[in-house]
Amino acid sequence: MKLKSDILVIGGGMAGLVAGIIAAESGATTLLLRKGQSATAYSSGAIDIIGYLPEATEPFSAPSEGLAAIAGLYPLHPYGVVGYGDNVAPEEVVDTIIERVRDSVVWLKDRLEGTIASVVGDFQSNFSPISILGTTKPTCLVQTTMNPGDIHEREDSVLLFAGITGYPDFNPSSASKTYLEDRIAMGQPPHKVGFCMTKIMPFGKSFNISSIEIARHLDHKGSIETLAEQIDVQVKRIGATHVAIPPVLGIRHALKSKLELEKAIGAEVFELLGFPPSIPGLRLQLALEEVYTKAGGKLLAGHEAISSSRKGKTINSILARSPRREISIDTKAIILATGKYIGGGIAGNENGIRETVFDIMTVTGEYHSAKDIVPSRVTHRLEISPMGQQIQTCGLSIDPQFRPIREDGLEWAENVFAAGAVLAGYNYSVEKSGLGVALTSGYGAAMNAVDRIKGVA
Amino acid sequence: MNEDEAYEYVKSTLKKEMITPYHSDELTIVSSVSRCINCGLCINHCPVVAAIGVDRFSGPRSIAVELSRSPPEYWSTADKIYLCTGCGTCKEVCPKNVDIPEIVNLIRARIFEHRPDLVPKGFMLVNEIITEHGLAFEPWADKEEKEESRDMRLEHLGLPFIPDIVKEKADVLFYPGCQAEERAQEVREAAKVILDLFGVDFTLLNEFSCCSLPSRLMGNEIKARELAKRLKNKIKKLGVSKVVTTCAGCTSNLADLAERDDWGIPTYHLLEFLAEEIGYARLTQALKGKRLSESVHISVHDPCHLIRHTSRRIMDYAMDILALIPGVKVTASEAHDSCCGGGGMVSYHSKDVADAVVKENLIALEETGAERLVTPCPLCTAQIESNLFKSGSSIEVDDLTVFLAQKLIKE
Numbered sequence A: 001m002k003l004k005s006d007i008l009v010i011g012g013g014m015a016g017l018v019a020g021i022i023a024a025e026s027g028a029t030t031l032l033l034r035k036g037q038s039a040t041a042y043s044s045g046a047i048d049i050i051g052y053l054p055e056a057t058e059p060f061s062a063p064s065e066g067l068a069a070i071a072g073l074y075p076l077h078p079y080g081v082v083g084y085g086d087n088v089a090p091e092e093v094v095d096t097i098i099e100r101v102r103d104s105v106v107w108l109k110d111r112l113e114g115t116i117a118s119v120v121g122d123f124q125s126n127f128s129p130i131s132i133l134g135t136t137k138p139t140c141l142v143q144t145t146m147n148p149g150d151i152h153e154r155e156d157s158v159l160l161f162a163g164i165t166g167y168p169d170f171n172p173s174s175a176s177k178t179y180l181e182d183r184i185a186m187g188q189p190p191h192k193v194g195f196c197m198t199k200i201m202p203f204g205k206s207f208n209i210s211s212i213e214i215a216r217h218l219d220h221k222g223s224i225e226t227l228a229e230q231i232d233v234q235v236k237r238i239g240a241t242h243v244a245i246p247p248v249l250g251i252r253h254a255l256k257s258k259l260e261l262e263k264a265i266g267a268e269v270f271e272l273l274g275f276p277p278s279i280p281g282l283r284l285q286l287a288l289e290e291v292y293t294k295a296g297g298k299l300l301a302g303h304e305a306i307s308s309s310r311k312g313k314t315i316n317s318i319l320a321r322s323p324r325r326e327i328s329i330d331t332k333a334i335i336l337a338t339g340k341y342i343g344g345g346i347a348g349n350e351n352g353i354r355e356t357v358f359d360i361m362t363v364t365g366e367y368h369s370a371k372d373i374v375p376s377r378v379t380h381r382l383e384i385s386p387m388g389q390q391i392q393t394c395g396l397s398i399d400p401q402f403r404p405i406r407e408d409g410l411e412w413a414e415n416v417f418a419a420g421a422v423l424a425g426y427n428y429s430v431e432k433s434g435l436g437v438a439l440t441s442g443y444g445a446a447m448n449a450v451d452r453i454k455g456v457a
Numbered sequence B: 001m002n003e004d005e006a007y008e009y010v011k012s013t014l015k016k017e018m019i020t021p022y023h024s025d026e027l028t029i030v031s032s033v034s035r036c037i038n039c040g041l042c043i044n045h046c047p048v049v050a051a052i053g054v055d056r057f058s059g060p061r062s063i064a065v066e067l068s069r070s071p072p073e074y075w076s077t078a079d080k081i082y083l084c085t086g087c088g089t090c091k092e093v094c095p096k097n098v099d100i101p102e103i104v105n106l107i108r109a110r111i112f113e114h115r116p117d118l119v120p121k122g123f124m125l126v127n128e129i130i131t132e133h134g135l136a137f138e139p140w141a142d143k144e145e146k147e148e149s150r151d152m153r154l155e156h157l158g159l160p161f162i163p164d165i166v167k168e169k170a171d172v173l174f175y176p177g178c179q180a181e182e183r184a185q186e187v188r189e190a191a192k193v194i195l196d197l198f199g200v201d202f203t204l205l206n207e208f209s210c211c212s213l214p215s216r217l218m219g220n221e222i223k224a225r226e227l228a229k230r231l232k233n234k235i236k237k238l239g240v241s242k243v244v245t246t247c248a249g250c251t252s253n254l255a256d257l258a259e260r261d262d263w264g265i266p267t268y269h270l271l272e273f274l275a276e277e278i279g280y281a282r283l284t285q286a287l288k289g290k291r292l293s294e295s296v297h298i299s300v301h302d303p304c305h306l307i308r309h310t311s312r313r314i315m316d317y318a319m320d321i322l323a324l325i326p327g328v329k330v331t332a333s334e335a336h337d338s339c340c341g342g343g344g345m346v347s348y349h350s351k352d353v354a355d356a357v358v359k360e361n362l363i364a365l366e367e368t369g370a371e372r373l374v375t376p377c378p379l380c381t382a383q384i385e386s387n388l389f390k391s392g393s394s395i396e397v398d399d400l401t402v403f404l405a406q407k408l409i410k411e
Ligand SMILES: Cc1cc2nc3c(=O)[nH]c(=O)nc-3n(C[C@H](O)[C@H](O)[C@H](O)COP(=O)(O)OP(=O)(O)OC[C@H]3O[C@@H](n4cnc5c(N)ncnc54)[C@H](O)[C@@H]3O)c2cc1C
Pocket: A010, A011, A012, A013, A014, A015, A016, A033, A034, A035, A036, A037, A038, A039, A040, A041, A042, A043, A044, A045, A046, A047, A048, A049, A276, A303, A304, A305, A306, A337, A338, A339, A340, A342, A343, A344, A345, A356, A357, A419, A420, A421, A422, A428, A432, A433, A434, A435, A436, A438, B095
């Protein structure tokens, strides 16, 4: 089998799909290969831009503040790289970073508008959605269904945590305790919190039920009414102004369900941040795929890029494998968005850490070679510092155009760009920056790839 | 005790413990389980979980992390392991591509060997038919009746009859698969019409025999290997240079066998053969001038064995080819690539599960407003057709090969 496309994206998570959308919208023929789903679908679906600096305990109140700090302290951080370019003066770097990240956030919000994963929040400030454990975390954008509204501002707000009998992921009693304790410590509303159990029975029984079953069930017509009746009683009981439920309001119709519920019970309803694999993560994945295909991009699921062929300074074709066929794909530019250890873009074993498609040089967070780092030798307790676990920061080092570089500092190939978790130099779990880095780098890498093929043509 | 004796001794104790050592060609499957990171992404996509819930079918993650972990206790998975349709959805979304459908076959093979009492009765009936006739369906008792049925179908569809050809050294072996050989004869005939129209030098088997997939799915590994060997011998004797089939299950299974058993020749679904060997130019030419009076609004179902077990590209070919036919409007169904419920032989013992799985497809299909559903597999055709009929739907179902043949010969 043979195929051809102007731009070939390898990887179908946040970074790959964002890059694919940009490429397809530019008019380039775009093909995206995906061997599986990954960290993006797995995530809780809240889009973090930057929450913390490594070693810091206080979160940033706004992404711009965090980005400025990053630019100063970690110039090689993927966000740092965004600020470099031929026409950027050194004193403009910080502003350029902030502007480019803001551009990509605004762009993403716009593209997700009207999809099953429409988002709220903006670049001006971080806010703190509540998790199913009753804790909060700083993030930039959450899905509209997860918007806690004015709960932390209203002096008279009362929150009801509504659990589901037989759904083991969420314990509303302990979540409400954790949450209330936090609020009391901060001296901030809500001052009253309650909890209740509801019955949602996708298959007529209230035990051993999973998120996906509940979400599918609530997508069906009529099932929200039954839930509304149960919650209504409890809302009246404690005088709740807000109701928190686990992130299971639906896959296709979650927003509609939220609005229907609110209308029926007269209180604001929002989903909590949940454990992976979460339904909001699934919604984000599906929504991005839809935007990509609507933009004219071609998605080829179940295909893994396994090798490539080089012509001079460029890679001109990729071999992809499906379960029982092979396809050779000719292309003008490649975006490598293969993720890290979950996605499979970076793998580590007894021979060290390597990049899996092209075998490009890997580096650590300090930009030393990661070639000889053996993950099983760095699982020692001492390896986990406030900076995070070091293998989380390993990956590819890139030039200002997002092209992976070799040992001599030059690009590995003129037409290969990289984005997302495959990059080195940041630790998403410590910084709370995962989907944000994927978004910004996917956006930037694709812009450069588009410029290149337009220039070449 | 020398090494060989020790090996034999250990083997005999394994038998007592109800363990069958893995074949060397199964080792990649077994090792794929160890890649599972227990993430649970697969559960969100499994059509059986969607249809009946995790309480009744614990789902692909449970197969990877629980059901497959202890060979001596494989028997205890019997209430779950037979409910997997083998659709491959989990494997495709899995970040580590854990080969769940094959693990399921592997477990079923061991239950079949050590605890045949736990194998669903429906499987045993098919097993007897296969053992007796080398076919997955009871063959027609009366050859003339079979021909009559064939002719009636051809007449109804307006297709000409192309006599069977069996010869050595033809370019292509056309392999219809059991369903088209015995039941959906129109598919077999339609493929011959198409091959003939494009002047393909093809042959049939002189005596048709099963590709072995049903035996694998029910766990009769010995029978499966025997049937595979029988087929290989026939193909080698004919000396063909390619095999073409119209069945999705045969497509993936033949590809597997060709690789595992070193056939040394490529295997294709007819759609791939048309796209890659005949070419869209000749197809367009052949479709030109056929005054296709009526336009038709269709939707398409993607068989699991083509998209997830072989390559999604094959359905791209299907869409390309349909786009060449004048007057055909295609509306995609939201569940176009969701399992029809016919996989894994689930319908042979748990019909309610198979029917619950296909229900989602039926709802999505009605929403398209299409008058016809087309799919390149006679088994998917039969499964969806009977469910649509039962639900009182007016949507008709065609195998894509038949649909295409009709368009190609229409004056
Ligand atoms: C449990 C968990 C929770 C998280 N929660 C959050 C959160 O709440 N907010 C947040 O902002 N971030 C979160 N993150 C981080 C964030 O999800 C990731 O940083 C981000 O999704 C990375 O996106 P990506 O596109 O780079 O990679 P991935 O999403 O991992 O995608 C990689 C893709 O590449 C494909 N691929 C790999 N190799 C090949 C190949 N050879 N051929 C074809 N395809 C290939 C994979 O199949 C996959 O589709 C979380 C991460 C985890 C693990």
